Amino acid sequence: KSQSKSKVPKEGLFPEIIRENYLGSRKLLNKKAIISGGDSGIGQAVAVHFAREGADVAIVYKESDKDAEETRKLVEKEGQKCILTKGDVSKKAFRKKCLDSIKKEWKTIDILVNNAGIQFPKNDIEKIPDAQILETFNVNIISMIAFTRDFLTLMQKGSRIICTTSVTAYRGSDHLIDYSSTKGAIATFIRSLAVNLADKNILVNGVAPGPIWTPLVKETFDDLSTFGKDNPLKRAGQPSEVAPAFVFLASEDASFITGEIIHINGGDFVGG
Ligand code: NAD
Numbered sequence: 001k002s003q004s005k006s007k008v009p010k011e012g013l014f015p016e017i018i019r020e021n022y023l024g025s026r027k028l029l030n031k032k033a034i035i036s037g038g039d040s041g042i043g044q045a046v047a048v049h050f051a052r053e054g055a056d057v058a059i060v061y062k063e064s065d066k067d068a069e070e071t072r073k074l075v076e077k078e079g080q081k082c083i084l085t086k087g088d089v090s091k092k093a094f095r096k097k098c099l100d101s102i103k104k105e106w107k108t109i110d111i112l113v114n115n116a117g118i119q120f121p122k123n124d125i126e127k128i129p130d131a132q133i134l135e136t137f138n139v140n141i142i143s144m145i146a147f148t149r150d151f152l153t154l155m156q157k158g159s160r161i162i163c164t165t166s167v168t169a170y171r172g173s174d175h176l177i178d179y180s181s182t183k184g185a186i187a188t189f190i191r192s193l194a195v196n197l198a199d200k201n202i203l204v205n206g207v208a209p210g211p212i213w214t215p216l217v218k219e220t221f222d223d224l225s226t227f228g229k230d231n232p233l234k235r236a237g238q239p240s241e242v243a244p245a246f247v248f249l250a251s252e253d254a255s256f257i258t259g260e261i262i263h264i265n266g267g268d269f270v271g272g
Contacts, residue, residue, distance in 0.1 A: 015213050016238040017045045017074065022052065027251040029054035032109045034102060034151065036060040036089055037116035039068040041214025042164060045239030046113055046246045047071050051078035053247055058083035058102055058109075060116065089116050089147055090138040099150045109154045111250045114144045114163040117182075119220045122175035133178045140182035145189060157201045160250045163190050167210040167265045183208075187261060194259030203258040205249045210265025211236040232267030 033050050037043035038059035044067070047057045057075055059082060061068050068084045075082035083105060087094030102109065118139045120132050148161060168180035169187040187206065194204040211217070211228035213236050221227055228236025245262045248254055 015041060015045075015215075016240040018048045018052065018243070019240050022049065022240070022244070024049070024052035024054070026054040027247060027253070028111070031055040031111055031250070032058070032106050033111035033113060033250065034058040034060065034109055035113040035115060036147065037062075037164075038113070039064060039071050039084075041216055042209060042212060042239050042242050043113070043115040044071050044074075045243035046115065047082070048074045048078065049243040049247050050111070050250070051075040051080040051082070053251075054080070055111070055250075056081040056083075056106075058085060058106075060085045060087070060089060060098060062086070062088050062116070088139075089143040090135075092146070095143070095147055095150055099153070102151075103154060107154070108156060109151065109159070110156075111160045111162070112148065112151050112155070113246060113250075114148060114161065114186075116143075117164060117216075119176060119179045119216055121220050121222070123177075124175065125177055128178060136178040137182055137185075140179070141185045141189065144186065148193065152197075152202075155200075155202055159202045160254075161193065161197075161202065161204040162246055162249050163204075163206045165190065165206050165208045165261060167208055167263065167268065169208060170263075170268070190261060191259045198258060203249075203254065205254070205257060205259070206261040207242060207245050207249070208261050208263045208265070209237070209242050210263070210268070212242055213238055228266065231265055232269065235266060237264060237266060 028050055033055045035043050035047050035057055038047040039061035050057050059068055059071055072082040085098045163186050165186040166183040169183035173180040190204055190206040242264050245264055
């Protein structure tokens with residue numbers, strides 16, 4: 001993303017989507033990947049890395065046509081195709097429309113990245129409205145299970161599923177209670193699905209980011225001055241530091257890995 005368009009107004013810490021020196025070694029040549037939430041933050045970085053590795057991508061996104069168009073341009077700059085599919089993954093009718101259009105265009109897919117996620121501002125449990133709990137679960141985990149079930153019909157042996165969970169799945173979060181609970185559910189979903197699909201040689205893995213500079217955190221954290229300071233590296237990460245793990249899990253290099261989750265968080269301990 002160009003700095004002027006970034007929604008994270010932190011000097012020197014605008015989201016970096018891909019490092020200039022990320023060469024790529026065509027690890028995903030001729031692959032077709034669908035990426036939910038691929039218009040922004042981590043998902044956008046995954047789309048651009050996949051493209052640099054030789055994959056065509058389909059982006060599923062909810063809100064910003066501008067961000068989606070920007071992603072399309074970045075993917076096309078890498079010489080790959082980019083399909084944009086706009087809608088809400090928590091709506092059954094949209095999931096069907098999305099499946100039908102990808103099926104028509106591609107017939108099969110090789111990689112599904114379940115990355116779309118939402119987070120409401122931090123709150124005490126007494127103040128969480130029912131509607132927020134429902135929406136967080138609907139978008140983050142319920143639609144992930146349904147979307148995966150639907151897109152499995154387009155997958156063959158050797159396909160990959162990669163889901164974005166979070167450090168909060170393991171540590172919990174004092175004030176993101178509904179959100180962290182959905183991320184814990186995603187971690188369990190990854191392990192369960194990996195076993196369920198092993199006989200089809202469809203590998204299911206996850207990535208658990210810690211604090212990463214994306215528009216999501218700008219919208220949900222009041223105070224970003226301490227964001228990412230409580231890990232051993234004492235900083236938040238960039239989308240460009242998370243996306244290469246998705247490339248690895250989608251590639252042949254990860255052919256004997258399933259049910260695993262890669263933690264990318266600047267170190268997950270406080271010493272002592
Ligand atoms: P982001 O807001 O930049 O991107 C999330 C994208 O998900 C949105 O752009 C949107 O297009 C899509 N989305 C949201 N709701 C949707 C819906 N109902 N239907 C379709 N698309 C929808 O945020 P991000 O930080 O890049 O988050 C990506 C994933 O990483 C999320 O699952 C998030 O929980 C997870 N994560 C982020 C961090 C972090 O610090 N940024 C840490 C841990 C986990």
